[in-house]
Amino acid sequence: MDKLRLGVNIDHVATIRNARGIAHPDPIRAAMIAVDAGADGITAHLREDRRHISDEDIAELSEKLTVPLNLEMAATEEMLEIALRHKPHASCIVPEKRMELTTEGGLDAVGQHNRLAPLIRELSAANIRVSLFIDPDEDQIRAAADLQAPVTEIHTGLYCDLEGAERAAELERIEKAVALGSKLGLEMHAGHGLSYETVKPIAAIAGLRELNIGHFLMGEAIFVGLDASVKEMRRLMEEARQ
Ligand code: PXP
Numbered sequence: 001m002d003k004l005r006l007g008v009n010i011d012h013v014a015t016i017r018n019a020r021g022i023a024h025p026d027p028i029r030a031a032m033i034a035v036d037a038g039a040d041g042i043t044a045h046l047r048e049d050r051r052h053i054s055d056e057d058i059a060e061l062s063e064k065l066t067v068p069l070n071l072e073m074a075a076t077e078e079m080l081e082i083a084l085r086h087k088p089h090a091s092c093i094v095p096e097k098r099m100e101l102t103t104e105g106g107l108d109a110v111g112q113h114n115r116l117a118p119l120i121r122e123l124s125a126a127n128i129r130v131s132l133f134i135d136p137d138e139d140q141i142r143a144a145a146d147l148q149a150p151v152t153e154i155h156t157g158l159y160c161d162l163e164g165a166e167r168a169a170e171l172e173r174i175e176k177a178v179a180l181g182s183k184l185g186l187e188m189h190a191g192h193g194l195s196y197e198t199v200k201p202i203a204a205i206a207g208l209r210e211l212n213i214g215h216f217l218m219g220e221a222i223f224v225g226l227d228a229s230v231k232e233m234r235r236l237m238e239e240a241r242q
Contacts, residue, residue, distance in 0.1 A: 001206050001241050005040035006234055007070055007191070009214025014044075014052035027053065028060050030218075030226055035067050037230035041089070043212045045072035045103075046082065048096060055082065062086040070131070070212065072103075075112070075119050083128060090129040092153055092212075093119065102215075103192065106134035106155045109143035120149045131189060136170070136177035145184035152181050153189040153212065156202055160193030171201050182207040196220075196236060203240035211237065 013027040031042045042065055044053045061069050068089030073079035074096035083091050093116065094103050109116065109132055116132070123130045131151035134140040135158075144152045154177050159170040174190065181188045190202055191212030203211065213233060220229040 002209060004203055004208060004237055004241055005210040006038065006230070006237060007041040007043045007189075007210055007212040008034040008039040008217060008230060009043040009045070009072075009191075009212055010034065010218075011045050011052040011214055012218040014054065014057060018052060027057055028064060031061060031065060033226045034217075034230050035065070037227045038234045039067065039230055041068040041070055041210070043070040043072060043092070043214065045094070046079065048074060048076070048078070049098065058082065058086055058088075062088060072133075075107075075116055080119055080122060083123060084126050087126055087128060090131055090151070091123050092131040092133055092151075093149075094133045102157075103133065103155075104157075106137075106140060107132055109134055109140050109147060113143060113147065116147055116149075120147055124149070136173040138177070138180060141177050141181050141184065141186075145181070145186055151187045151189055153191055153210075154178065154181075155192050156190050156194055156198070157192040159202070160195070160198045174202065175205055178205050178207040196232065199233065199236050200240040203237040 010027040010030045013025050013030040017025055046053050046058055070090040070092055071083055071088040072092045072094050075093050095107050120130050130149035131153050132144045132149050133153045134144055135155050154174055159167055162170050178188045187209050188207050189210040190208055194213045195216040217229045
């Protein structure tokens, strides 16, 4: 099976920092620890309201990271301009609602085709690898493939929220979505809400190449340290892959 990369999302280090409006804890330091612990990439979401990651964080990450930076961003002119300025390795386009606590659902790649197409073209022309964050839905996967962004990230939030037979059914939808995306030539990623409890069935899906995980890792780091939480997540992912 292909290697499954782990992208560590550091947004919530910035959430804690911003609660006090001071410099500690520093998300860049967290990124460095995550990389030393085995993260293959760092993910950060620059939101319109700058509730966690700031413009300065993106500038510093772009300058200092030795692994790929995946910039999560809404499909807006402002974010396009920032991405083109810093040229991250990848940009994951996410839907963004001002009042949401976190990214609630996937992009509407079907309905938003005309809005997304020029954005994807501009990012791709700048050698930024574009990823679309979408729900495990056949029409959305086909629309993502039509948009010619090379990567699709499947939203695993609902799978994590459900239990029992409902979770199993959602897992099956994700497996089918990954198989279809791979068949259509997309590189398939997944993420949102994953924890030690939920990661293994997702990590076992052969077509997946990357998971992006943040909130759980940062929460767990409070108890065991970031180095340990990242290493344990990696261990579970590798175990699932065997
Ligand atoms: N992938 C995407 C596209 C996201 O928006 C997020 C949340 O920022 C994640 C992955 C990580 O989700 P979580 O923080 O719940 O692990």
